[in-house]
Amino acid sequence: MDKTYYENIIQKGYTRRQFLKYATYMTAFMGLKFSAVGQVVEALETKKRIPVIWEHFQECTGCSESFIRSDHPLVADIILDKISLDYTDTLMAASGHNAEAAKQKSMKENYGKYILIVEGAIPMKDNGIYCTIAGRTAIEILKESAAGAAAIITFGSCSAWGGVQAAHPNPTGAVPVDEIIKDKPIIKVPGCPPISEVMTGVVLHYATFGTIPKLDSDGRPKQFYGKRVHDSCYRRANFDAGLFAESFDSEEAKNGHCLYKLGCRGPISYNACGTMEWNNGVSFPIKSGYPCIGCSENDFWDNSPFYEQLENIPGAGIGTTADKIGKVVLGTAVAGTVVHALATNIAKRKELKEAESFGEKNKNNIK
Ligand code: FSX
Ligand code: SF4
Ligand code: F3S
Numbered sequence: 001m002d003k004t005y006y007e008n009i010i011q012k013g014y015t016r017r018q019f020l021k022y023a024t025y026m027t028a029f030m031g032l033k034f035s036a037v038g039q040v041v042e043a044l045e046t047k048k049r050i051p052v053i054w055e056h057f058q059e060c061t062g063c064s065e066s067f068i069r070s071d072h073p074l075v076a077d078i079i080l081d082k083i084s085l086d087y088t089d090t091l092m093a094a095s096g097h098n099a100e101a102a103k104q105k106s107m108k109e110n111y112g113k114y115i116l117i118v119e120g121a122i123p124m125k126d127n128g129i130y131c132t133i134a135g136r137t138a139i140e141i142l143k144e145s146a147a148g149a150a151a152i153i154t155f156g157s158c159s160a161w162g163g164v165q166a167a168h169p170n171p172t173g174a175v176p177v178d179e180i181i182k183d184k185p186i187i188k189v190p191g192c193p194p195i196s197e198v199m200t201g202v203v204l205h206y207a208t209f210g211t212i213p214k215l216d217s218d219g220r221p222k223q224f225y226g227k228r229v230h231d232s233c234y235r236r237a238n239f240d241a242g243l244f245a246e247s248f249d250s251e252e253a254k255n256g257h258c259l260y261k262l263g264c265r266g267p268i269s270y271n272a273c274g275t276m277e278w279n280n281g282v283s284f285p286i287k288s289g290y291p292c293i294g295c296s297e298n299d300f301w302d303n304s305p306f307y308e309q310l311e312n313i314p315g316a317g318i319g320t321t322a323d324k325i326g327k328v329v330l331g332t333a334v335a336g337t338v339v340h341a342l343a344t345n346i347a348k349r350k351e352l353k354e355a356e357s358f359g360e361k362n363k364n365n366i367k
Contacts, residue, residue, distance in 0.1 A: 005044040005207075019044075026208065029201040031223030043208045050207045051106050051114040053145055054088035057138040058131050058165045058174055059120030063156035064090045066193035067200075069279060086114070089133075100134065107148050115206055116149035116184075118142065118159040118177050121166055125173030142180060151185045151212055152177060155199055157295060160188040160219075167301035178219070185212050188219040192295035195276045198224045218298070220270070229266035229292050232274025235259065253289055263307040265294035 003011070009019050023041045027034065056064075068091070085091070086106035087099065094102055106114065120138075123130040128137035146152060154160045154177050165174035178186050189202050202221055205213045213221040230236065238244070238258045245253035246261060253259070260267070266274075269292050273284040285292055291307065294300040 004046060004048055006046075008049060009044075026204050029197060030205045030208070030213075031201065031221075040208055047208065047210070051086045051110045052088075052117060052203070053086055053103060053107060053114055053149070054091075054117040055119070055141060055145055056089055057118070057120030057122050057142070057159070058172070059156060059158045059163070061090060061119070062193040063119045063158075063199070064088075066196050066278070067155070069196060086110075088117075103145075107145065111148040113150050114148065115203065116145050116152045117155055117203075118152060119155045121158045121162045121174035121176060122180060123165065123172035123174050125171070130172035139180065142177065146177075146181045146184055149184055151187065151206060152181060153187045153189060153202055153206070154178075155189050156194055157190040157192045157297075157300065160190040161298040161300075163192060164301050167299075186219060187212050187215065187221060189224075190220065190296045190298075191271060192300075194296070195224075195272060195278060197276050198272055216270070220296075224272045224276075225270045225296065227270065227272070229269045229271050229273050229286070230264075232272070233266055233286055234274065235286060248289065259286060259289075259291040261309050262291045263293075263305075263309060264291035265297070265300070265303070265310065266292040267310065269294040269297050269300075271296040 006019060009022070010016070014022075020041065023044060024034070024037050026044075027037045027040045030040075032040070087103035089095075089099060092099055092102070120131075122128070122138045122142055124139065128139040131138040133141060157163045158165060158174075159177050162170070162174050162176050165172060166176075178188075187202055187206075189199055191198070198221075201224065202213065205211075205221075213223060216222050216225055218225075230239070233239075235256050235258045238256060239260060243252070243257045244261045245257040245259055247253065248262060250257075253262075258264070264286065266286065273286070273292070277284045277287070293306045294303060297303070
């Protein structure tokens with residue numbers, strides 16, 4: 001706990017060159033420009049590791065599953081090791097009383113300094129009895145863990161918005177973290193689940209700079225949630241050209257025609273899916289032939305039925321290119337300005353590759 005990130009990395013047997021390579025990756029992960037590499041290097045050389053307490057409440061654990069499926073060494077070597085993951089009942093080796101003791105010890109020793117990660121919603125009905133761990137309610141555990149946290153990161157739509165538990169009729173009275181904790185900075189990383197590299201990037205940002213990233217009005221980091229899925233979708237050209245798939249099993253769907261008529265919520269969903277993708281850039285729902293269901297948006301479960309065409313998208317020119325047979329009435333979610341930003345999107349994957357080559361070329365210049 002007393003060592004810096006750099007000292008830990010070197011102690012584990014990595015070379016300085018590998019460290020610099022990591023630093024360039026991390027810079028790109030955080031959505032920063034290459035010119036910030038030096039700043040990241042300096043922070044990692046001087047900053048002590050930050051302890052992380054990771055709680056799980058009402059959820060499916062898909063967020064942890066997504067997180068550990070990033071095959072990038074950053075996750076294994078930086079997050080799970082270099083960041084001191086002091087407690088997560090899903091991933092840690094200890095269990096029962098030992099796990100609980102480790103958490104209590106870390107929270108006491110690092111009071112006011114640790115990051116609290118929360119997965120899952122918190123049920124409020126009937127005094128919170130619908131989610132208890134070792135006889136204590138999620139409400140009680142959350143309040144205790146939040147008290148000494150420097151900042152809270154909510155992983156997944158459940159802890160950010162309430163998620164599937166909070167969907168109508170919300171039988172357990174499930175609420176998101178920010179309805180209970182009001183006195184701490186909260187960074188929302190929604191998605192059901194969120195993209196692994198986005199989760200990593202947000203934790204790295206705080207660990208590296210000790211500050212929370214710039215957030216949008218819903219509390220999501222702008223560098224990852226600043227654009228709609230629609231704006232980075234590879235089917236977008238077909239949307240603009242009025243080429244739509246009419247059924248899932250059609251040739252058009254296979255050939256990349258737009259899934260708008262099959263209910264795609266990409267035009268009203270803010271997430272980095274089209275640029276980051278899952279499983280180290282292998283795919284994302286739309287690439288697999290499945291319309292976006294808006295999993296990063298508040299109340300997305302109640303914004304159903306899925307797979308039915310959205311009624312209209314102001315400013316997107318859909319009225320001239322597709323049928324106006326919409327059945328689903330949109331709420332205020334569509335009110336935002338429609339930006340045709342495909343050409344200007346930051347291709348995160350490309351950035352990562354460029355970051356690596358930048359690190360290689362400049363390894364002697366980064367002190
Ligand atoms: Fe929720 Fe995460 Fe969906 Fe599941 O922990 S955001 S149900 S992927 O697992 O909280
Ligand atoms: Fe892609 Fe959906 Fe937008 Fe079509 S409507 S371009 S499938 S995000
Ligand atoms: Fe979710 Fe839509 Fe992305 S469903 S994973 S926000 S494409």
